[in-house]
Amino acid sequence: MTTLRIPTPLRAYTSGKSEVNVTGIKISEALTDLTNQFPAIKPHLFNEGGELRPFVNLFVGENNIKDLQGVETPIKDGDKIMLIPSIAGGVS
Amino acid sequence: MIEELSHQQILRYSRHLLMPEVGLQGQLKLKNSSVLVIGTGGLGSPVALYLAAAGIGRIGLVDYDIVDSSNLQRQVIHGTSTVNKLKVESARDRLMDLNPDIQIDVYNEPYTSENALRIAKDYDIIIDGTDNFPTRYLTNDVAVFLGKPNIYGSIFRFDGQVSVFYAKEGPCYRCLFPEPPPPGLVPSCAEGGVLGVLPGTIGTLQATEAIKVLLGIGEPLIGKLLLYNALDMSFDFVKLKKNPNCRVCGPNADIKELIDYEEFCGVPGHHADDTSAGAGWDITAQELKERLEHDPNLLLLDVREPHELEIAAIKGAKNIPLGEVAQRMSELDSAEEMIVFCKRGSRSARAIEILSSAGFKKMKNLKGGINAWAEQVDTSLPLY
Numbered sequence: 001m002t003t004l005r006i007p008t009p010l011r012a013y014t015s016g017k018s019e020v021n022v023t024g025i026k027i028s029e030a031l032t033d034l035t036n037q038f039p040a041i042k043p044h045l046f047n048e049g050g051e052l053r054p055f056v057n058l059f060v061g062e063n064n065i066k067d068l069q070g071v072e073t074p075i076k077d078g079d080k081i082m083l084i085p086s087i088a089g090g091v092s
Numbered sequence: 093m094i095e096e097l098s099h100q101q102i103l104r105y106s107r108h109l110l111m112p113e114v115g116l117q118g119q120l121k122l123k124n125s126s127v128l129v130i131g132t133g134g135l136g137s138p139v140a141l142y143l144a145a146a147g148i149g150r151i152g153l154v155d156y157d158i159v160d161s162s163n164l165q166r167q168v169i170h171g172t173s174t175v176n177k178l179k180v181e182s183a184r185d186r187l188m189d190l191n192p193d194i195q196i197d198v199y200n201e202p203y204t205s206e207n208a209l210r211i212a213k214d215y216d217i218i219i220d221g222t223d224n225f226p227t228r229y230l231t232n233d234v235a236v237f238l239g240k241p242n243i244y245g246s247i248f249r250f251d252g253q254v255s256v257f258y259a260k261e262g263p264c265y266r267c268l269f270p271e272p273p274p275p276g277l278v279p280s281c282a283e284g285g286v287l288g289v290l291p292g293t294i295g296t297l298q299a300t301e302a303i304k305v306l307l308g309i310g311e312p313l314i315g316k317l318l319l320y321n322a323l324d325m326s327f328d329f330v331k332l333k334k335n336p337n338c339r340v341c342g343p344n345a346d347i348k349e350l351i352d353y354e355e356f357c358g359v360p361g362h363h364a365d366d367t368s369a370g371a372g373w374d375i376t377a378q379e380l381k382e383r384l385e386h387d388p389n390l391l392l393l394d395v396r397e398p399h400e401l402e403i404a405a406i407k408g409a410k411n412i413p414l415g416e417v418a419q420r421m422s423e424l425d426s427a428e429e430m431i432v433f434c435k436r437g438s439r440s441a442r443a444i445e446i447l448s449s450a451g452f453k454k455m456k457n458l459k460g461g462i463n464a465w466a467e468q469v470d471t472s473l474p475l476y
Binding site for chain 2: 007008009012013018040053054055057059062063064066067082084085086087088089
């Protein structure tokens with residue numbers, strides 16, 4: 001079991017949950033589990049082609065999966081995955 | 093170059109002078125430093141106040157807005173007495189009162205590709221206290237091109253982010269966020285709200301980082317991103333690396349000059365009307381009033397969050413929050429005409445986009461949202 005931390009802007013799509021427990025041995029599996037549990041979050045993370053949107057940043061511990069093996073990055077029990085959103089402030 | 097402090101200045105800055113990390117030499121460094129603060133809103137307020145108090149010799153303030161009473165919940169540099177005044181003048185007056193020793197330069201203009209390099213070039217550090225994606229990308233690119241540190245802070249509801257983007261020594265903003273989210277995917281604070289003290293926390297951290305960078309002390313957040321959540325009271329740090337494919341600071345950068353940032357972010361310009369759904373979709377509050385007189389059963393679709401209905405509501409409207417429109421559109425009849433509204437008109441414009449792509453055609457967007465309705469038709473409702 002791995003914990004995936006959901007930032008405030010995306011909690012509207014996870015029933016307000018700040019953390020979601022996900023299973024899987026790599027990031028792609030954890031994300032599939034997340035989107036199975038909360039289908040409404042899917043379009044915010046993936047484009048129509050099923051690829052992770054470029055402004056979505058996922059970190060395992062302190063490291064960006066872009067600096068590791070992308071969605072193939074392995075994860076293990078107890079890892080903390082963080083979704084880091086692009087936020088700008090006042091105006092859309 | 094100022095080489096000494098007056099007796100008065102020594103007394104004013106004595107708590108700094110007592111610390112070996114600052115001392116007399118450090119305070120002189122601050123006195124000879126200059127910082128440009130982009131935005132005098134939620135973030136810019138604490139940034140400018142603390143930098144002025146710290147004795148930064150020259151502070152530049154860029155903003156083109158005027159003070160509104162809805163700003164005062166968080167923009168603590170302004171006050172009730174400066175509502176309706178230019179923000180840069182309101183801020184300057186407050187800073188001059190706090191520290192008459194320093195120089196404040198104000199730029200009452202939008203920060204754009206046309207003026208940004210000219211404004212920023214003479215400052216040591218740039219602080220990103222902006223509130224929109226185009227100006228954030230502009231602020232980043234200007235800092236990269238001029239080789240200056242960009243002290244970044246950003247907020248949303250209870251979340252904040254802080255970093256020091258300094259392409260000479262680490263990643264830039266674009267290394268982390270190569271492109272912005274499409275408009276509408278991320279709600280703004282104007283629609284989503286923000287805890288008033290949050291920009292206080294984040295702006296104060298930005299001011300801290302600016303002072304550290306100017307003094308050359310401690311470990312600035314270069315190559316690190318701080319993530320703060322006020323509800324959880326959590327501070328998390330992640331490592332940021334330079335992106336080898338970065339289009340502005342990477343080895344094969346292809347963006348060599350400032351671009352059209354509004355176009356890049358897919359959003360309208362500074363003075364564009366973001367409360368409109370575009371040509372053909374809009375209905376004004378007055379027109380809606382007349383329509384309802386003839387057709388009292390006209391469907392009104394309120395796409396705001398349920399808790400906003402307690403603030404102001406239009407009787408008889410059906411509520412489906414924007415985030416649920418895609419899932420719940422089966423509750424709506426595409427053959428029946430409907431008027432979609434939110435607080436100001438931007439969320440309803442997004443709802444119309446979603447419904448339109450699903451085949452709905454008979455829709456209008458209440459221009460200016462329930463706030464326009466409250467101003468022009470039902471003045472018993474509050475503005476928010």
